[in-house]
């Protein structure tokens with residue numbers, strides 16, 4: 184009897200492996216649940232003689248039970264995948280605190296707060312695709328830096344060696360990566376004509392960022408207000424930055440755009456902002472960022488507009504109750520609802536009261552899980 188069970192078990196395992204290889208082509212997540220039932224077990228009495236005995240006990244405990252992905256979700260953490268997500272807008276990191284610059288100490292304070300209060304950094308690209316891989320019970324948060332300032336990514340010489348300045352944005356982010364190995368550190372840098380100063384290191388910096396899990400976004404070549412530009416000018420502004428990155432990493436796709444001065448293009452020029460071609464290279468924009476003043480909607484919310492995403496200014500001064508800690512506080516005291524992940528990127532779990540806001544186009548093939 185046991186031997187028969189082992190044979191069936193092996194057939195099931197084989198069938199499951201075959202399914203997941205096939206599914207792997209279109210699926211982007213490692214933990215999809217295969218619902219397929221394996222084929223009818225074939226009667227294989229004749230093979231009963233050849234099975235090994237040494238594996239019997241261990242096999243028995245690993246029964247091939249199907250895990251229901253919805254049943255596996257812990258509702259006691261009150262998942263809410265229609266809650267808000269903050270896209271934080273940083274500019275400089277430097278000695279003087281201002282609306283457009285955070286001191287290294289304050290940036291460290293922000294990161295520490297995020298880590299201690301169950302925020303987990305995700306990339307803007309994943310957000311725009313609805314691929315939220317945040318741990319169960321945690322809230323995704325997106326960090327963006329505009330203008331490609333040298334103090335975002337600065338190399339300095341120390342004892343004849345080139346090192347990353349420990350007080351520039353990248354230096355501080357790397358410090359946190361070391362400090363907390365369960366803290367997913369990623370940031371999008373929105374670049375203009377001259378990324379991060381230090382021209383001699385531009386190529387090295389761009390490559391280093393992409394190799395180390397950071398993202399590059401477009402902030403246009405000259406930082407003009409798009410509202411004032413023609414279609415051709417917009418194409419050149421976006422295309423030129425795209426081409427700088429393409430020349431360094433040909434297969435990297437710059438898919439996100441931060442609007443200079445938060446200025447949206449005229450309606451008739453929206454198309455050219457979203458896709459175009461400039462001097463031989465195509466570009467495509469899947470997420471466009473405004474300048475401020477409130478958390479963004481969940482990507483699964485019907486109210487989302489990926490062509491004009493809200494951001495929160497990562498500052499504590501002159502922000503009219505719309506700064507980073509004002510919103511952290513509102514999430515804490517429940518005056519606003521934060522996105523709380525169910526831990527499974529293939530399932531979208533929401534409280535019933537928000538059901539009418541669920542954007543099924545974004546949900547796509549994911550499983551919807553609504554609870555009271």
Ligand SMILES: [Zn+2]
Pocket residue numbers: 329330402406443444
């Ligand atoms: Zn800017």
